[in-house]
């Protein structure tokens with residue numbers, strides 16, 4: 237695809253920064269198709285007959301990053317579906333790319349992103365949110381041990397992606413510490429400035 241046919245915005249931020257929450261708001265106001273890489277991996281994990289199920293399970297529990305061939309394929313398939321069935325051309329890709337090679341591969345082989353929406357949030361705030369969600373989410377990685385591992389992977393492996401995009405002037409950074417509605421006001425202001 238070319239960037240004229242398809243608009244992709246990457247949505248990044250640490251575990252529990254509020255990526256999913258903000259994407260849901262953007263979907264109802266702007267008509268984006270929201271694709272969470274984590275959600276797609278969890279669906280694939282639970283799909284009967286998936287050859288990747290066990291592998292995905294282990295990576296998620298350990299807070300490490302699933303090989304990109306799997307994730308990019310899932311994203312590409314979901315994008316194709318949304319384009320064909322729902323005529324969607326605006327995409328929020330949530331929680332991806334988490335590693336520099338993934339960023340390079342996606343922008344080369346699928347489509348370049350318009351920009352990255354980055355939610356900036358301190359670890360203590362994210363930890364509290366995740367532990368709280370863990371009471372009801374049923375997510376295998378919403379426990380203190382997995383959360384610590386996710387934070388580490390985020391700092392060591394995923395922040396370099398944000399830093400590289402930032403150095404290219406392609407990051408919209410929003411502070412994610414306030415309530416969901418306040419954060420969303422900032423998001424909308426930034427989208428307006430970027431012509432959306």
Ligand code: UP5
Pocket residue numbers: 249250251252253254255256257258272273274275277295296297298299300301302303307330331332333334365366368369377386412413414415416417419
């Ligand atoms: N909440 C949200 N916003 C709030 C606010 N402003 N104020 C107060 N509370 C707020 O929110 C988390 C919780 O906080 C919720 O309870 C919410 O109500 C509350 P959410 O919107 O879900 O945050 P989000 O950033 O989406 O958190 P999530 O846990 O989904 O982030 P992760 O990045 O950790 O999870 P993801 O699903 O993206 O990935 C999971 C794993 O999949 C990864 O660790 C990795 O192992 C694997 N993965 C890959 O390998 N490759 C990929 O490309 C993607 C994932």
Ligand code: MG
Pocket residue numbers: 255256272274331
């Ligand atoms: Mg999420």
